[in-house]
Amino acid sequence: MAGPQCCANPPDISSGNRQDDRIEVIGGLTSYTAGSPASKLAVILIADIYGYEAPKLRQIAEKVAAAGFYVVVPDFFYGDPYLPDMQLSSWFPNHLPAKGCEDARKVVADLKTKGASAVGAAGFCWGGMTVSKLSAYGEIEAAVILHPGPLSEDDIHATKVPTAILAAEIDEYSPPEQMKKLAEILSAKLIDNFVKIYPGVVHGWTTRYKDDDEHAVKSAMEAHTDMLNWFTKYLKSG
Numbered sequence: 001m002a003g004p005q006c007c008a009n010p011p012d013i014s015s016g017n018r019q020d021d022r023i024e025v026i027g028g029l030t031s032y033t034a035g036s037p038a039s040k041l042a043v044i045l046i047a048d049i050y051g052y053e054a055p056k057l058r059q060i061a062e063k064v065a066a067a068g069f070y071v072v073v074p075d076f077f078y079g080d081p082y083l084p085d086m087q088l089s090s091w092f093p094n095h096l097p098a099k100g101c102e103d104a105r106k107v108v109a110d111l112k113t114k115g116a117s118a119v120g121a122a123g124f125c126w127g128g129m130t131v132s133k134l135s136a137y138g139e140i141e142a143a144v145i146l147h148p149g150p151l152s153e154d155d156i157h158a159t160k161v162p163t164a165i166l167a168a169e170i171d172e173y174s175p176p177e178q179m180k181k182l183a184e185i186l187s188a189k190l191i192d193n194f195v196k197i198y199p200g201v202v203h204g205w206t207t208r209y210k211d212d213d214e215h216a217v218k219s220a221m222e223a224h225t226d227m228l229n230w231f232t233k234y235l236k237s238g
Contacts, residue, residue, distance in 0.1 A: 007088060008204060011054040027107030029074035032058055035065030040237040042070045042116040044107055044140075046100065046127030048207060049091070051081025056207045057124070060224055067228055069235070070116070074107055076100045076130070097149075100130035108139050118142075118235040122227055124207050125149050128174075135159040142234035144227045147203045149173045156182045162192040164230040166223045171203040194230060198223060 022033050032052055043064050047057055052075045061071040076099075082091050108119050120142040123131035128148025135143045136158035143163045145151075150173050163186055167179040176197045186193035198205070198219045206223045209216035 007049070007082070007084065008202070008208065011050050011056060011208060013050075013053045013055070026072050026074065027103065027110040029076065029103055029107060030079075031075065031107070032061065032073040034058075034061040034071040034073075035069055037070050037114070039068060039070040040115060040117040041068065041231075041235045042072065042111045042119045043231055043235070044104060044111075044119065044121040045071060045073045046076065046104065046121060046123035046130050047073065047081075048125035048127060048204065049082035049088075049095075050208075051075065051077050053081070054207060056209075060207070063224055064228055064231070067232065069120075069231065070111075072107060072111065074103070076103055076127075095126075097126060097129040097133055100126070101133035104130060104134045105137060105139060108134075117237050120144070120231045120235050122146065122231075123148070125173075125204055132156060132159070135161050135163060141236075142231055144230055146206050146223065146227070147171060147174060151178075151182065153182070153185065156185050157189070159186060159189070159191055162230070162234050164194040164226065165196070166206070166226055167195070167197050168201045168203050168205055169197055169199045170201065173203060194226070196223075196226060 052073045061073050065071045111119050118141040121131050121140050122144035124146045128145040131143050131145050132151050132155040138160035143161050146166045147168050165179050167174050183193050183195035201219045205216050206220045209220045
């Protein structure tokens with residue numbers, strides 16, 4: 001179960017990119033898209049509990065797309081993202097990462113049917129938990145997990161794809177000691193991995209940093225670059 005750090009500093013959805021011409025249905029999910037659908041390299045971004053309309057998440061999509069990827073940001077919550085006035089304990093059981101994984105597999109399959117030769121997935125908080133489950137199927141070519149909610153070691157043991165874990169120093173759900181242990185699990189499985197702890201930042205910082213927090217902004221930009229570098233390394237046209 002997620003908790004208070006997952007809810008801190010909610011995004012202002014009203015300030016997001018509302019371009020209707022960027023919305024498509026992919027794998028049965030309404031999705032924000034960025035970049036050219038003709039690209040053979042695709043990246044799925046899986047949101048935290050605040051959903052696919054978060055402005056900073058869409059900015060990340062544009063950044064990844066600028067590197068030549070076709071980026072898809074699906075609405076895994078079917079129009080029901082978490083809102084600050086909700087009870088997380090009531091919302092979360094209706095939006096489990098396991099269901100997100102099922103939906104993500106359909107998005108991957110749709111992208112490959114449409115011509116993508118390689119697909120990567122990156123997940124933030126709730127999305128990181130979803131990506132950890134998706135990685136067990138070997139249907140994507142690379143995974144990036146950013147400040148995940150509670151991860152199951154069983155999911156990491158089942159991972160079949162190169163995985164980067166980008167974590168905050170101050171994080172009650174994915175503390176640095178646990179992230180390093182996950183790296184050891186991946187290395188023992190001979191799964192290429194990259195685990196990085198960003199000092200002085202808190203859970204959720206890559207998509208919900210405060211614009212006036214210079215250190216958090218700089219760290220978020222660094223994490224976005226690290227994510228992009230991982231995809232550039234592993235997503236190749238076939």
